[in-house]
Amino acid sequence: MKKSNQTRKVMIVTGVNRGIGFEVARKLAKQNISLILACRNDVEGEKAKEKIQKEAGNIQIKVMRLDLGSFSFIRNFVKEFGQSFQRLDGLINNAGIFTMDKGLTEDGLELTMGVNYFGPFLLTNLLLPFLEKSKEGRIINVISDAYKRGKFDLENIRERRQVLELMLLQNLL
Numbered sequence: 677m678k679k680s681n682q683t684r685k686v687m688i689v690t691g692v693n694r695g696i697g698f699e700v701a702r703k704l705a706k707q708n709i710s711l712i713l714a715c716r717n718d719v720e721g722e723k724a725k726e727k728i729q730k731e732a733g734n735i736q737i738k739v740m741r742l743d744l745g746s747f748s749f750i751r752n753f754v755k756e757f758g759q760s761f762q763r764l765d766g767l768i769n770n771a772g773i774f775t776m777d778k779g780l781t782e783d784g785l786e787l788t789m790g791v792n793y794f795g796p797f798l799l800t801n802l803l804l805p806f807l808e809k810s811k812e813g814r815i816i817n818v819i820s821d822a823y824k825r826g827k828f829d830l831e832n833i834r835e836r837r838q839v840l841e842l843m844l845l846q847n848l849l
């Protein structure tokens with residue numbers, strides 16, 4: 677998959693080692709496209725690639741490590757993507773978590789918000805220049821309607837910080 681050889685459409689799917697992402701990648705691999713499997717765990721990613729490749733016979737499949745709970749990981753992912761590709765035709769933001777446990781991302785944000793929203797927000801914005809080079813660039817966000825039950829508590833300092841962080845992200849891109 678060299679920069680000069682980009683005749684096929686290029687698509688990235690996040691969270692493909694299992695669940696919905698795996699099924700989406702299986703279907704896409706049967707089309708004539710270059711597929712990037714963005715996985716947190718590269719061993720699991722390679723296993724998924726092997727299964728998908730065996731079924732689809734598509735050799736243009738690449739596993740790239742991506743942890744949406746880390747802004748530096750996301751930035752490195754996009755940098756690495758740019759070393760091999762000039763254009764992106766589709767981004768499917770599928771990866772996500774649902775947990776009632778309190779946790780933080782590497783950058784100190786609440787885990788679910790960080791992985792499901794802020795991480796994909798940064799990823800999508802950093803990939804926009806590549807998507808803009810495509811005639812039919814598409815962004816697909818897979819979400820859950822569980823968001824309807826959540827709400828921000830602006831009295832909570834950590835949540836207030838997240839709003840600030842989002843604004844900062846927008847300015848810093």
Ligand SMILES: NC(=O)c1ccc[n+]([C@@H]2O[C@H](COP(=O)([O-])OP(=O)(O)OC[C@H]3O[C@@H](n4cnc5c(N)ncnc54)[C@H](OP(=O)(O)O)[C@@H]3O)[C@@H](O)[C@H]2O)c1
Nearest residue numbers: 691692693694695696716743744745770771772818819820
């Ligand atoms: N299944 C449903 O009924 C349902 C309903 C509504 C919405 N959704 C949405 O559909 C999407 C996929 O759901 P699913 O049920 O297929 O989920 P799943 O089986 O739990 O798979 C989630 C995927 O996201 C990856 N992931 C988790 N944290 C990550 C991180 N920090 N960085 C990168 N990847 C990460 C997981 O990787 P690891 O294996 O490494 O953890 C896994 O590949 C999610 O956005 C979810 O909110 C699902």
